[in-house]
Amino acid sequence: MNVKNNIMLGLLALGFSLSVSGALAQPAAQPLIADAASAGAQKPAVTVGADGVKLSGDSSGFVLLSEAVPDAILEIRYYSTYNFVGERIDGYEEPLAFLTKEAAAALKKASDELVSKGYRLKIYDAYRPQKAVTHFMKWALDAQDVRMKKYFYPELDKKVLFPQGYIAEHSGHSRGSTVDLTLFDMRTEKEVDMGGTFDYFGKLSHPDYTKITKEQYANRMLLRKVMLKHGFKPLAEEWWHFTLKNEPYPDTYFTFSVNSASLRKSCGCSAAQFCEKRL
Numbered sequence: 001m002n003v004k005n006n007i008m009l010g011l012l013a014l015g016f017s018l019s020v021s022g023a024l025a026q027p028a029a030q031p032l033i034a035d036a037a038s039a040g041a042q043k044p045a046v047t048v049g050a051d052g053v054k055l056s057g058d059s060s061g062f063v064l065l066s067e068a069v070p071d072a073i074l075e076i077r078y079y080s081t082y083n084f085v086g087e088r089i090d091g092y093e094e095p096l097a098f099l100t101k102e103a104a105a106a107l108k109k110a111s112d113e114l115v116s117k118g119y120r121l122k123i124y125d126a127y128r129p130q131k132a133v134t135h136f137m138k139w140a141l142d143a144q145d146v147r148m149k150k151y152f153y154p155e156l157d158k159k160v161l162f163p164q165g166y167i168a169e170h171s172g173h174s175r176g177s178t179v180d181l182t183l184f185d186m187r188t189e190k191e192v193d194m195g196g197t198f199d200y201f202g203k204l205s206h207p208d209y210t211k212i213t214k215e216q217y218a219n220r221m222l223l224r225k226v227m228l229k230h231g232f233k234p235l236a237e238e239w240w241h242f243t244l245k246n247e248p249y250p251d252t253y254f255t256f257s258v259n260s261a262s263l264r265k266s267c268g269c270s271a272a273q274f275c276e277k278r279l
Contacts, residue, residue: 046252053170054252055130059262061248062176065097065126068104069111072097073122073184077198078132079258084152084199085139091129093259098127103177103244110230118186124198124240125180128173130255140167153201165237166201170253177247179232180240183223192219198240207239 044058066074074097078089099107111121139145140161149158153166161167172178180199183192195216196204203209207220220239228234232242256262 044249044252044254051169055255056249056252057255059098059254059256061100062098062127062254062263063101063104064263065099065104065107065123065179068099068101069108069121071111071115071120072107072181073120075122075124076258077124078128084148084201085136086145086148089132090135091132091257093257096258096260097123097125097179098176098258098263099179100127100176100244100248102246102248103179106231106244107179110226110232113226113230114183119192120184120186122182122184122191123179124182125173126178127176127254127258128171128178129257130170130174130253131257133169133171133174136167137169152197152199155202161201172243174253174255175247175249175251176254177244177249179242180238181223181242182240183219192223194219194223194239196239205238205240206236207234208236209239 042061044056044061046054046056046058048054065072074095076092076095076097077083079092079095081087083089107121114121140158143158146158153161156164156166173180182194182198184190185192193213193216195209195212204212207224210217223239224234227242231245233245235241235243
């Protein structure tokens with residue numbers, strides 16, 4: 001939902017349709033062997049699809065967010081049915097959050113600063129599998145499915161979600177260094193009032209939206225200031241969305257599902273818990 005796309009509205013008129021085998025299956029994909037020594041971060045092996053996008057199922061550069069940032073509170077919305085689709089999203093098989101090692105390290109610093117101020121980070125989403133993005137696209141093409149409209153997009157007709165960039169073929173979240181989050185006030189034991197809910201489609205969600213109270217605006221700016229200080233960049237349309245500036249995989253979109261087996265498999269660990277190699 002959070003990356004601008006270049007899908008023209010004309011595609012919808014031409015009957016553009018997707019299936020699980022359509023957006024993810026890449027019949028012309030060619031395997032590439034990445035040169036791990038050519039950059040600081042180890043490069044995963046990728047396949048290049050017919051649309052030129054690099055895809056990878058290699059989770060070796062990722063960590064479990066709750067281990068890397070233990071003070072964070074998790075509320076993984078796409079594992080639940082309380083999201084703009086209204087059902088659990090494909091690829092979210094456990095209520096976990098993954099990030100690249102680099103993004104997690106930066107987020108830990110932001111978390112530490114906020115804890116010292118009496119807050120905790122509350123995480124709504126982090127790494128997002130490509131299959132989840134495809135689920136969003138299929139949903140957006142179903143004009144009859146508006147069950148969550150009054151909660152998340154009451155001001156918009158569903159048909160504008162593609163041309164206005166709310167839904168895209170690919171999401172920065174799938175590159176592993178983007179996180180959606182808010183603040184939790186330890187004094188009140190409640191989420192901080194940001195003047196708008198997570199995943200609301202509209203101008204109300206823009207970080208610089210001023211038709212909210214001074215306190216709500218100040219809360220947005222506190223979150224923004226700390227995240228930018230520790231190496232993240234914001235998104236102009238979503239107050240909750242931040243991406244690591246120097247993300248390690250800026251042009252690779254990952255496909256592995258969000259489940260504990262995904263990380264254990266890549267490090268060779270068979271234990272029930274995550275091994276120290278991932279931290």
